[in-house]
Amino acid sequence: MPSLDTELDTARRIAREAGALLLEVYATPFSVEDKAGGQGPVTEADTRANALIVEALRRAFPGDGVVAEESDNSAAAGRFERCWFVDPLDGTQEFVNRNGEFAIHIGLAIGTEAVLGVVYRPVGDTLYSGVVGQGGFVEKAGARRALRVSDVAEPASLRLVVSRSHRSKLTNQVVARLGITREQESGSVGVKCGLLAESQADLYLHVSDKSYRWDNCAPEAVLRSAGGILTDLGGTPYRYDGSELQNLRGLLACNAAAFPHVQPVVTRFAREAGLIT
Numbered sequence: 001m002p003s004l005d006t007e008l009d010t011a012r013r014i015a016r017e018a019g020a021l022l023l024e025v026y027a028t029p030f031s032v033e034d035k036a037g038g039q040g041p042v043t044e045a046d047t048r049a050n051a052l053i054v055e056a057l058r059r060a061f062p063g064d065g066v067v068a069e070e071s072d073n074s075a076a077a078g079r080f081e082r083c084w085f086v087d088p089l090d091g092t093q094e095f096v097n098r099n100g101e102f103a104i105h106i107g108l109a110i111g112t113e114a115v116l117g118v119v120y121r122p123v124g125d126t127l128y129s130g131v132v133g134q135g136g137f138v139e140k141a142g143a144r145r146a147l148r149v150s151d152v153a154e155p156a157s158l159r160l161v162v163s164r165s166h167r168s169k170l171t172n173q174v175v176a177r178l179g180i181t182r183e184q185e186s187g188s189v190g191v192k193c194g195l196l197a198e199s200q201a202d203l204y205l206h207v208s209d210k211s212y213r214w215d216n217c218a219p220e221a222v223l224r225s226a227g228g229i230l231t232d233l234g235g236t237p238y239r240y241d242g243s244e245l246q247n248l249r250g251l252l253a254c255n256a257a258a259f260p261h262v263q264p265v266v267t268r269f270a271r272e273a274g275l276i277t
């Protein structure tokens with residue numbers, strides 16, 4: 001793996017700039033619209049942060065592809081060896097609900113793999129960043145700590161984190177089968193993977209076909225830099241080569257120690273529910 005120091009510094013700087021923009025809008029009585037196709041709410045914060053991040057990435061890395069949630073992505077993916085995946089505001093529902101659980105995702109994929117990720121949560125000023133194989137860090141209000149997932153392997157001892165706004169029946173079934181008793185809710189795929197990467201949670205399930213690669217690219221890189229694993233509900237890693245943008249088979253994020261115990265159970269329930277074949 002080549003050094004990605006420039007990419008990491010640039011993505012971190014852009015994420016902080018976009019974070020300031022999100023907070024500016026957050027402080028106003030912004031209006032909310034519904035996206036076409038039942039894709040949830042969208043605000044001027046989503047579109048303005050999208051424009052800021054895409055323009056800054058294109059300027060810094062003109063040879064790279066950029067796929068972003070609020071952009072027209074029909075031409076971008078699949079044509080570049082290196083491609084950025086951007087979610088300018090992950091957890092828009094939480095932004096609208098004003099509970100602070102939203103984040104900016106800037107991830108870089110090389111070939112088929114997510115390799116670098118920045119997840120920035122502006123409320124609380126928490127920045128997760130990492131490069132797969134080279135480690136990651138969390139910075140909160142000036143203090144910096146290395147990321148490392150937990151080593152809890154016993155399924156009944158796992159701390160689950162799930163969506164605040166998109167809970168599913170299948171998650172309840174897995175929780176009952178594994179005997180999980182500790183769980184917390186949080187908005188944003190990136191914030192949830194960040195909690196795993198800093199060992200504040202051990203397992204995260206997203207049971208729907210309604211997320212996209214910009215939801216998981218940066219979170220996956222951060223999580224893997226901390227020793228964690230992110231796959232579809234069948235236990236297969238997603239590819240970031242542009243052949244598919246929608247995460248049709250849900251998300252399973254876990255520490256490495258528990259993954260072999262959890263994945264077969266999750267996969268069985270997901271198969272029975274028809275979410276995967």
Ligand SMILES: Nc1ncnc2c1ncn2[C@@H]1O[C@H](COP(=O)(O)O)[C@@H](OP(=O)(O)O)[C@H]1O
Pocket residue numbers: 039040069087089090091092093094162163164165166186187188189207208210211212215
């Ligand atoms: N009905 C639904 N069920 C599950 N996930 C959904 C959904 N609608 C949207 N999502 C996806 O889940 C992401 C994070 O959700 P959560 O915060 O609940 O974990 C959302 O990101 P965006 O907020 O960027 O659209 C969106 O991609």
Ligand SMILES: [Mg+2]
Pocket residue numbers: 087089090091214215
């Ligand atoms: Mg999102």
